[in-house]
Amino acid sequence: MGRVEGKVAFITGAARGQGRSHAVRLAEEGxxxxxxxxxxxxxxxxxxLATREDLEQTVREVEAVGGRIIAREADVCDLAQxxxxxxxxxxxxxxIDVVVANAGVAAYKDFPSLSEATWRKTIDVNLxxxxxxxxxALPSMVAAGKGGSIILISSGSVFRGGGLxxxxxxxxxxxxxxxRSLALELxxxxxxxxxxxxxxxxxxxxxxxxxxxxVSNAMNNGQPFETREQxxxxxxxxxxxxxxxxxxxxxxxxxxEGVLFLASDDAKYITSESLRIxxxxxxx
Amino acid sequence: MGRVEGKVAFITGAARGQGRSHAVKLASEGxxIIALDICEDLPFAHSxxxxxxxxxxxxxxxxxAGGRIVARKADVRKRDEVDAVIAEGLEAFGKIxxxxxxxxxxxxxxxxxxxVEDFEATLDVNLHGxxxxxxTPVRHMIERNEGGSIILISSGIAYKATPxxxxxxxxxxxxxxxxxxxNELGPNRIxxxxxxxxxxxxxxNDNPKYAERTARLLGREPFATPEEHREALWEQLKPRxxxxxxxxxxxxxxxxxxxxxxxxxxxxxxxxxxxxAGFADK
Numbered sequence: 001m002g003r004v005e006g007k008v009a010f011i012t013g014a015a016r017g018q019g020r021s022h023a024v025r026l027a028e029e030g031x032x033x034x035x036x037x038x039x040x041x042x043x044x045x046x047x048x049l050a051t052r053e054d055l056e057q058t059v060r061e062v063e064a065v066g067g068r069i070i071a072r073e074a075d076v077c078d079l080a081q082x083x084x085x086x087x088x089x090x091x092x093x094x095x096i097d098v099v100v101a102n103a104g105v106a107a108y109k110d111f112p113s114l115s116e117a118t119w120r121k122t123i124d125v126n127l128x129x130x131x132x133x134x135x136x137a138l139p140s141m142v143a144a145g146k147g148g149s150i151i152l153i154s155s156g157s158v159f160r161g162g163g164l165x166x167x168x169x170x171x172x173x174x175x176x177x178x179x180r181s182l183a184l185e186l187x188x189x190x191x192x193x194x195x196x197x198x199x200x201x202x203x204x205x206x207x208x209x210x211x212x213x214x215v216s217n218a219m220n221n222g223q224p225f226e227t228r229e230q231x232x233x234x235x236x237x238x239x240x241x242x243x244x245x246x247x248x249x250x251x252x253x254x255x256x257e258g259v260l261f262l263a264s265d266d267a268k269y270i271t272s273e274s275l276r277i278x279x280x281x282x283x284x
Numbered sequence: 285m286g287r288v289e290g291k292v293a294f295i296t297g298a299a300r301g302q303g304r305s306h307a308v309k310l311a312s313e314g315x316x317i318i319a320l321d322i323c324e325d326l327p328f329a330h331s332x333x334x335x336x337x338x339x340x341x342x343x344x345x346x347x348x349a350g351g352r353i354v355a356r357k358a359d360v361r362k363r364d365e366v367d368a369v370i371a372e373g374l375e376a377f378g379k380i381x382x383x384x385x386x387x388x389x390x391x392x393x394x395x396x397x398x399x400v401e402d403f404e405a406t407l408d409v410n411l412h413g414x415x416x417x418x419x420t421p422v423r424h425m426i427e428r429n430e431g432g433s434i435i436l437i438s439s440g441i442a443y444k445a446t447p448x449x450x451x452x453x454x455x456x457x458x459x460x461x462x463x464x465x466x467n468e469l470g471p472n473r474i475x476x477x478x479x480x481x482x483x484x485x486x487x488x489n490d491n492p493k494y495a496e497r498t499a500r501l502l503g504r505e506p507f508a509t510p511e512e513h514r515e516a517l518w519e520q521l522k523p524r525x526x527x528x529x530x531x532x533x534x535x536x537x538x539x540x541x542x543x544x545x546x547x548x549x550x551x552x553x554x555x556x557x558x559x560x561a562g563f564a565d566k
Contacts, residue, residue, distance in 0.1 A: 184526050187527045187562055188528050190527065243470070244470030245475070245551060245553055246471055257543075258552075266540075266542070267540075269482070269529070269536045270540070270558065272526060272562045273557065277551060278551070279553065280467065280554040282554065284554075
């Protein structure tokens with residue numbers, strides 16, 4: 001008997017990285033997955049986003065652990081697309097029990113060069129995208145009347161400054177405000193709302209050429225690294241000193257364990273919690 | 285394969301209520317238990333404390349769950365007593381992976397009625413007792429070099445005003461104590477976290493003495509039965525929580541303990557985990 005046996009989980013940004021890991025972990029423990037991802041790059045955001053092939057890989061990995069999944073290309077900036085994906089998921093698996101609002105982007109711009117278009121896009125994906133995600137899933141949850149668990153992926157940048165993250169940190173702080181007020185409003189429906197506050201997670205959001213310039217500026221006099229290994233080693237040194245447990249990052253699996261805990265009935269009285277999975281980043 | 289298979293957990297205040305629930309939960313997931321409890325009343329505390337029979341019942345339940353247990357009567361205010369239990373536990377099981385500082389005592393006095401002796405009495409159990417609980421295991425964990433998980437039971441009171449200033453001070457101090465410990469012990473892969481429970485119904489409040497207090501606070505006649513008291517308490521407490529409940533069960537706290545004790549949370553440290561039905565943020 002899995003820890004989320006029979007539940008249906010709606011996950012955004014599920015094509016790779018954390019989102020894929022959450023889909024696989026919840027499927028391992030018995031959940032059916034409704035997965036969406038934008039699956040293309042965005043003009044205002046320099047970092048490369050996931051692809052269709054990535055989303056297909058998520059499908060394969062979920063099915064490999066015995067899970068059922070419906071995966072669709074959908075943009076958290078488009079409510080109708082999210083609603084369509086949820087409708088398909090509900091038709092196939094039944095009402096949504098768990099929402100994991102995971103889709104997020106980081107532009108990594110210093111403030112003077114942060115354009116209003118990029119600022120708006122970051123907020124639109126990371127904050128308003130969470131609003132749309134909950135908006136799309138909530139009617140089926142309330143109508144089913146059996147409660148549920150909504151998990152919003154926020155960030156450790158809520159607690160500590162982070163370089164080149166003004167737009168990102170602002171959006172992620174907004175998520176916490178949304179989480180608390182939603183928790184208050186949805187408590188009578190037994191719908192719990194919590195956030196997870198990860199420190200650095202080793203995914204494509206930091207393991208890419210855009211973030212590589214952040215690392216090389218901080219650690220290598222602006223010179224590019226010859227190999228990925230050298231870059232990751234420098235990145236580890238750059239970040240580890242800000243953590244109580246002296247490592248540069250956590251793995252996607254570590255965040256998925258928090259998602260699983262909050263999604264399961266083990267957390268049935270936990271609501272309005274900001275769960276830090278951060279190597280002690282917030283407290284240091 | 286249990287979620288804490290092969291680990292050894294040291295738990296204070298384990299004779300009943302939350303502490304017993306943690307012991308049984310961890311044992312059911314594969315842990316062995318080192319348990320202590322004072323097993324006698326504290327003159328200053330509001331409600332009766334556990335008894336030796338309660339501790340025996342914990343032993344029975346842990347063994348029924350498939351765990352091994354060393355359980356002894358000991359007072360967290362007395363370092364030699366705590367260390368003697370730890371020594372016996374180490375002798376039996378060889379190591380300690382998890383520490384749960386759960387033992388607590390509360391008196392309900394307004395600040396004007398609190399003597400400095402009353403204040404000290406509360407700190408003695410709830411703060412100094414935690415120091416006594418964790419220091420020897422920390423030394424053991426550093427020497428053993430296999431990391432560890434230390435969990436201090438703080439309180440939702442840390443976030444909300446309540447009429448127990450001494451208890452509030454002690455429980456809130458645990459959060460910054462945990463943060464400092466987590467920072468110091470991070471390089472040793474020893475994680476230190478707190479849990480902030482909301483109201484938990486346990487023998488600490490589900491008793492005749494506490495029922496008298498509830499009746500007095502509500503300005504009504506004494507309750508005829510424990511059920512009547514619980515019903516009134518539930519209605520009194522429910523508006524404080526986001527979820528439509530008056531309290532959470534000890535097992536809800538144990539589920540969070542299990543997560544923090546297990547390797548599932550291997551990079552979680554200095555966290556304040558609220559299990560409170562939304563009490564703190566309402």
